[in-house]
Amino acid sequence: MSGVRGGVVMGVSGSGKTTLARALAGAWEATFLDADDFHSDEARELMARGEPLTDEMRQPWAAGIATELQRRVADGARVTLAFSGLRRQHRDLLRAAGLPLQFLFLRGEAALIGERMRGRSGHYMPVSLLDSQFATLEEPGDEDDVVVLPVDLPPDAQLRLALQVLGVPLHDHLV
Template sequence: MSTTGIPPAAAGGETRVAVVMGVSGSGKTTLAQALAAAWPATFLDADDFHSDEAKAWMGSGRPLTDAMRLPWVERIAADLRARVAAGERVALAFSGLRRGHRDLLRAAGLPLRFLFLHGDADLIGARMGAREGHYMPVSLLQSQFAALEDPRGEADVVTVEVSLPPDEQLRRALAALS
């Protein structure tokens, strides 16, 4: 444990991958993009690793199964390994709802830290309702909360409250990575 109360990054050494996680609509993309600019790092959105079939499935109002999510997480882990091997830092927006999926990223052997955007379903639902052009309908928010295996208490997870202003979220994220 460091003097800041934040455990050292997994796999030792400087954190190379910041995984901004939470349910859909929690602000993962916003924080990960701000983090990529300030840290600095390459921004990646885990949604870009979904197959067209998975996006269509969710777009029709059906939640993905764990079996459908597994190849998605494996593609992300492989990409992260290649980027870190090439010397990049990465700020990844990733739901990370299941402990097993977080463990798959941990098993990639990369020095990473999870930043969990935790918040109230009503606030997050209102945000989802206000955004345009996203394949994830508000109707799936409750399935996201149902699938979430709460990461608070996992050694490499720092909780950031959704209700904080974006600049304060970024400040806390940067502090967790330093």
């Protein structure tokens, strides 16, 4: 795994993607990217109103992320990405960028994730869209470059597992 240049932390909204991807970026000396930053204003407004995006609406979003990953890796960076990756076709768009990526799928129960979402503030994604996120999710059961991490693990345990998956030596403060 030492050749991996990108760690893609995926899962439904509220699963902890951003938290883990940020921590991973710090421990791995990587650039953090948040897929939410690539959404158009229109897409954010739709989601804020409780309207889920269609696959067609997600397509240019995922393509833009793939282009940015290519650019960053071409510049020599390692990258972590918080990315829902709900549909295989969108994960495949990232794979088609031709980069050595490892996907980390945060899997958990809707009740726990909903509880987390209700406890956060300042995010455009309402709890009301969680059911549609789960309905849209195509679990990556047969995708060899995806490792499942449970959402109910403490953040430090998730980080340790993610670093192990990426083949990064654990520093003393992470053990």
